[in-house]
Amino acid sequence: METFIEPIELVANSDFQEQRRISLAILREETIDAPIRELIYKINGIQCCFTIQSCYGHFLYDGQDSPHNFEPLPILNVLSRIEYRIAYIAFCVDNSDSGRSLLRAFRKIPLIDPENIQFGCANWFWDRQVNSYALQVEPKRYKDKDQITLYYEEAIKIERVRNLFFDRLHELLEY
Numbered sequence: 001m002e003t004f005i006e007p008i009e010l011v012a013n014s015d016f017q018e019q020r021r022i023s024l025a026i027l028r029e030e031t032i033d034a035p036i037r038e039l040i041y042k043i044n045g046i047q048c049c050f051t052i053q054s055c056y057g058h059f060l061y062d063g064q065d066s067p068h069n070f071e072p073l074p075i076l077n078v079l080s081r082i083e084y085r086i087a088y089i090a091f092c093v094d095n096s097d098s099g100r101s102l103l104r105a106f107r108k109i110p111l112i113d114p115e116n117i118q119f120g121c122a123n124w125f126w127d128r129q130v131n132s133y134a135l136q137v138e139p140k141r142y143k144d145k146d147q148i149t150l151y152y153e154e155a156i157k158i159e160r161v162r163n164l165f166f167d168r169l170h171e172l173l174e175y
Contacts (some may be wrong), residue, residue, distance in 0.1 A: 001160065003122045003123035003124050003144070004118065004120050004121070004122055004134065004136070004144045005120055005121050005123060006120055007107070007119060007121055007133060008121050008122070008126060010093065010095040010099070011095060011130050011131060012095055012098065013094070013095055013130050013131055014017050016088070016092070016094045016095070016131070017094075019100050019129065020049075020092070020094075021049040021158050022121045023050045023051075023052065023092075023169050024044055024050060027044070027051075027166065032054060032088070033054065033055060033056035033068070033070070034056075034070060034131050035056045035070050036054060036056050036089075036166060037168055038170075039089075039166060039169055039173070040054055040089070042170070042173040043091060043116060043173065046098075046102065046173070047097075047098070048093060048094040048096055048098040048099035049091055049092065049093050049094070049099065049102055050091065050092055051090065051091045051092075052056060052091060052092055052125055052128075052129060052131045052132055053088075053089075053090045053125075053129060054088065054090065054092040054161075055085065055086065055087055055088055056070060056087055056166075057084065057085065057086055057087025057088075057137060057158075057159075057162045058070075058084070058085040059073055059083070059084055059085075059159065060083040060084075060085070061073075061076065061080060061081070061082045061156060062080070065148070066094075067085065072159065073152075073156055073159050073168070076152050077152065078151070078152050078153050079115040079151065079152070080147050080151070081150070081151060081152075082149065082150050082151070082152055082155040083147060083149050084138065084147065084148050084150055084155060084158060085146065085148070086136050086137060086138045086145070086147065086148075087136065087137040087138075087162045087165065087166070088134050088135060088136035088137070089134065089135050089136075089147055089169070090122065090125050090132060090133070090134040091106075091133060091134075092130075092131050092132045092133075093130065093131050093132075093133065094131070095131060095136050096146070098174055099131075102134070104134065105171075105172055106119060106135060107119050109135055109165065109169065109172070110135075111167060112161070112164055112165060112168055113161045113164070113165075114140070114162070115139065115159065116137060116138065116139055116140065116158060116161045117135065117136070117137050117165055118135070118136050118138075118140065118143045119133065119134070119135050120133065120134060120136075120143075121133055121134065122134055135165070135169075137158065137162045137165050138158065139154070139158070161171070
């Protein structure tokens with residue numbers, strides 16, 4: 001996220017339920033990357049939360065220039081350069097007991113790999129929707145970028161971290 005910042009404390013938001021209703025009403029299945037559709041539906045099924053935007057994370061390289069590529073990285077030359085469009089989920093949380101509990105759980109997700117997973121806010125999301133946060137997967141040194149270029153070896157690591165990130169989110173929401 002180009003405006004990624006440290007998490008902001010929750011604030012009062014008496015319009016949360018109406019904002020959630022509107023957001024879910026305009027959400028279209030085709031706008032959600034297929035590999036994370038089920039996860040997005042799970043998050044949106046929690047009454048104290050709704051998603052704002054998400055991306056599975058896409059790798060583009062010579063011979064693969066589709067910005068909606070979901071295929072695992074093939075074996076390439078280790079000197080190959082790969083464009084990575086970050087994996088993330090931006091969501092809004094209600095300032096309630098259940099919302100604070102969910103937020104505490106989401107804050108732990110970066111412990112999977114603190115160098116490559118971040119929890120925080122994005123200024124432009126917060127300006128549009130208070131109590132909005134993001135979980136994202138990319139090297140910490142690039143945490144404020146939407147897309148980056150990596151060497152193949154690091155891209156393979158990021159792909160593994162991304163997959164583990166989404167698996168852990170699924171596990172977390174299985175309660």
